[in-house]
Amino acid sequence: MTPSDSPHPARRSRSPVRFAAALGAATLLFGAGVAASLDANAAAPPAPTGWTQTFLDDFNGGGLGGDWRVSEGTSYPGGPANFGTGEVEVSSRDNVTVSGGIMSITARGQGLGPWTAARIETNRQDFRPPPGGKLRVEGSLRLPEAPNGQSAGYWPAFWMLGGPYRGNWWNWPGIGEFDIMEQVNGANRVWSTVHCGTSPGGPCNEKSGVGNGGPGGCQGTACTKGFHRYTIDWSAADNSATFYLDGRQTWRVQRGANIDAGTWDQAFGSHGFFLILNIAMGGEMPANTLGPLNGATTGGGHLDADYVAAYTGPANAPPPPVGPPGGGPTPTPTQTPPTCGPLISQGRPxxxxxxxxxxxxxxxxxxxxxxxxxxxxxxxxxxxxxxxxxxxxxxxxxxxxxxxxxxxxxxxxxxxxxxxxxxxxxxxxxxxxxxxxxxxxxxxxxxxxxxxxxxxxxxxxxxxxxGCGGTPGPTPTNGPTPTGTPSGGGNRDAYSPIEAESSDGRSGLTLETCADTGGGQDLATGANGDWALFRGVTFGTTAARQFTARVASGAGGGVSGLVEVRLDSASGPPIGSFAIADSGGWQTWRTVPANISAVTGTHDVYLTFTSGQPADYVSVNWISFGH
Structure with missing residues (x-):
């Protein structure tokens, strides 16, 4: 088994990527006397009401303090090459500076490389909520943008990894991972994701994970232009993790809801975690979302941290307040709606x-x-x-x-x-x-x-x-109401669920009765070389960047394969894909997202199925797209 075939912290890979072995890494510890974990300055936040501070570094000393280590090189000793993600930078303490109360990680290089950056981690690996209570981890961060915006391949992150990973290096994703913040290519988008289970596929859809797909970013100022608060509240009271950006909830996972109980307990039930800040250059996430490193990428982009803090609280500890750190620019308020128009929706179909x-x-x-x-x-x-x-x-x-x-x-x-x-x-x-x-x-x-x-x-x-003006709207007519899911033949809305059984053509797939919510039928027996066609899918002028499918699999024996999206030809290049393995049964359904290349206009959409073996591995209930 090669590193690229093995479990490892890959944070959002959409497809396996193979790389040659590279430099080993040595972990460097800093002197403990430089900055204690409870140092504070005027910019450091007080403990929120209802919470007790258990960790704080406001980077107000003369260098990176004894709470942190830098993982140097391109891998952990004996671990997967390129940190298991395909990133190409060499992590170095020389790329970490502390000045004026700000810790900065700077990426240095040009084009396709070579590149240097840094991955810093807490020495502590016992971060977890108290029994029946909550843990909050928060960072005030400004995200990197390269000079002149040439940021292709930049991949900064603020995340937590299960403590048992240290010294093993091959037990990911079973030991759990919380990605509080990931960003790609300087975009004003923030991804929050949880990783767990087994890879590839498994109950947490690895290596994609269970996440929000990066739907939006910072308000008021862009994530690259000012400091913003990135927060996770992990609750042992209801076994959940809630993610926030400037106090606004962006994602939530919970045991028994979107992660099954056994998988949650293995990944998050008992052990502690350590905190990580890093810039990766290249690798799987940029390549599979907004674009890989290219010849125009320039160095100089930096991830800046004003503070990193942790707190514990009881089960009823309040969520974070809304707003950026330090009383900076606040999000633009929603415009006040007019109140003069009549209610026109009540009782309508x-x-x-x-x-x-x-x-x-x-x-x-x-x-x-x-x-x-x-x-x-x-x-x-x-x-x-x-x-x-x-x-x-x-x-x-x-x-x-x-x-x-x-x-x-x-x-x-x-x-x-x-x-x-x-x-x-x-x-x-x-x-x-x-x-x-x-x-x-x-x-x-x-x-x-x-x-x-x-x-x-x-x-x-x-x-x-x-509308306002005192004139009632036109008299309604009680014609049939479209459902948003055409029965075939085109004029399909990309942003509404498209039922798989409404396909305009298919090869190798069969129809069967569906036991998923809503009933109907699904397309079954998906195997290598099969395809389904959906004509006339309208994406509009705002680009779609995400694909979602409702799928199930009862394939055993390690059987798995890809569900791919292609435009206008079953043999065209895939614009996105995800891997699927046994979901627990052919009628055990789950919703799987994948990022795609930007799509506008109207296209014939092909679902194609690719696997290295001939057995059936997937059924599809519906598909949809998002921005």
Missing amino acids: ATSSAIEGDLVAGNAFDGNPATRWSSAWSDPQWIQVDLGAVQAVSRVKLDWEAAYGSGYTIQASTNGTTWTTAFEESFGDGGTDDLKVTATARFIRLNGTTRGTGYGYSLWEFQVFG
């Missing part, structure tokens, strides 16, 4: 993606605050209303139940098939969202891309208001 139990879409439009709509426990999900006729829209009001949307768009359509985005939210925090939405439409849809909890999306009420 409504449809949605898969639902939980009998909590149907119509409950969100019945005017009864005691009834609700609730979706399946996966991303993406959608709910839409037919207003009966094309008319002006000025306002949308969402009253969330506890299961809310952290990332979503409000979409408008005149015909139920072609949609435009009228409003986008990347950091929703639940409660009531009263939104200024300007559109002319017959259909209004909420398209949820990132759940705020481990459950689904749930709304007490979804209200749409007409």
